[in-house]
């Protein structure tokens with residue numbers, strides 16, 4: 001039965017470039033999962049976008065004497081370029097700086113207010129007279145009132161590690177221009193998380209048996225230990241989404257509040273762009289729909305606690321206010337398979353020290369599928385992992401090239417040469433031929449189950465194990481010798497191996513889409529396996545934004561054993577992967593930290 005699956009990938013913050021740790025943490029697993037679900041015949045939308053607002057973007061704009069829009073656009077374009085090159089099949093990759101997202105976010109705010117889950121409170125905050133604006137806590141520095149450390153940040157002291165009350169800092173100064181701020185009173189809206197606590201505990205308990213332990217620890221565990229408390233959702237900043245209430249001009253919604261709403265607004269924008277403006281309701285107003293949120297561990301509380309609280313708190317008012325729908329609740333997350341972190345050569349990745357492997361830089365020297373492969377076998381699903389260049393070299397040469405690439409290449413080349421570009425006619429298959437096909441075809445169950453449960457490393461490992469089985473079968477049958485004495489036996493072996501490879505092509509396709517697509521062509525299929533990515537510029541009253549989109553192929557529902565026909569025409573094959581020289585390890589290490 002076809003299901004509605006929403007695949008929600010983290011929204012990168014438009015203030016720095018993307019490195020391999022970000023990719024393996026959330027964007028790549030989301031794509032693997034979405035590609036599998038489409039192959040399995042489900043109704044999938046993979047949505048995300050750039051998180052454009054907030055203080056870091058506006059501060060950077062000032063430092064660079066440009067506008068926040070220009071800063072966000074620069075990074076947004078680089079994200080789209082990377083995601084396209086890496087084959088991340090977003091049905092829609094958009095941004096939070098769109099009229100649609102403003103409207104959806106403001107409607108969620110108003111729905112929460114209708115249900116009495118918002119309250120306002122006056123508070124003291126540092127105000128920089130030199131810039132005529134309030135300073136966010138992390139932009140005020142001063143002497144720690146607990147330990148005397150001279151450079152404590154308003155939100156936290158690096159000297160003693162304590163969380164601080166910014167208003168108590170001694171000798172405060174603005175981190176932006178060094179001026180001395182003054183305390184002023186301001187008023188903000190808060191979301192009443194305490195009033196939603198029982199609902200959120202129920203929501204988490206219902207998912208306790210299949211969520212990852214680290215996600216449960218940082219959600220259910222935290223709530224049971226500390227409870228939920230009101231949290232400010234507005235701030236004094238004009239780079240953001242205006243608070244939709246008269247008299248609140250100059251204040252905007254907090255980035256953490258509005259960016260998660262992007263999963264909803266992007267589904268709505270996707271529907272509009274497809275000319276089916278109500279299509280999003282199949283995912284968002286459908287209790288049977290499943291939503292999966294692919295994020296890094298630093299984002300767990302926002303996706304496993306606060307976002308469900310926003311959705312629950314908006315209740316039926318969102319549908320009433322936004323689309324005139326009565327009695328419709330928004331779909332809560334089905335799973336939040338958050339990943340841990342990836343380190344680099346044994347140290348934490350650090351953009352500012354250039355201790356990072358940057359996505360676009362990597363792809364200027366290497367192909368996308370080897371990156372997808374290494375990031376999947378090394379995905380930090382249950383604990384932190386490490387990117388090391390030795391490991392990349394070894395995995396590429398010993399696994400991707402030796403186990404899978406050579407298998408496909410030697411069988412296809414041999415068939416193409418000895419059967420004049422056609423799949424051999426095998427006659428009746430022998431029991432060893434039938435046996436290896438049974439082994440490989442069982443992978444549609446085993447690999448599928450692993451992906452369904454978001455065990456992507458295990459799924460890829462299983463696919464590669466099956467490729468090794470086909471290698472063993474070939475080594476034993478040795479068609480290269482068979483053909484000299486018994487071409488009929490060689491026909492059976494090569495037909496069987498081609499059929500196994502045709503199945504493996506699908507089993508590995510969510511992980512290695514570019515090379516599976518090539519293999520699909522070499523095997524003589526005329527329609528493409530996957531659909532295609534494309535970019536498109538949208539215009540609204542806020543300006544323009546580039547979107548990355550995906551047009552599915554005519555028949556993407558192919559998660560089933562190969563039906564390769566004897567006598568089918570093939571196309572000239574060539575190697576799928578290239579073996580890398582050991583010298584790359586030292587070359588790449590020399591680029592780090594410089």
Ligand SMILES: [Zn+2]
Nearest residue numbers: 144147157160
């Ligand atoms: Zn301190």
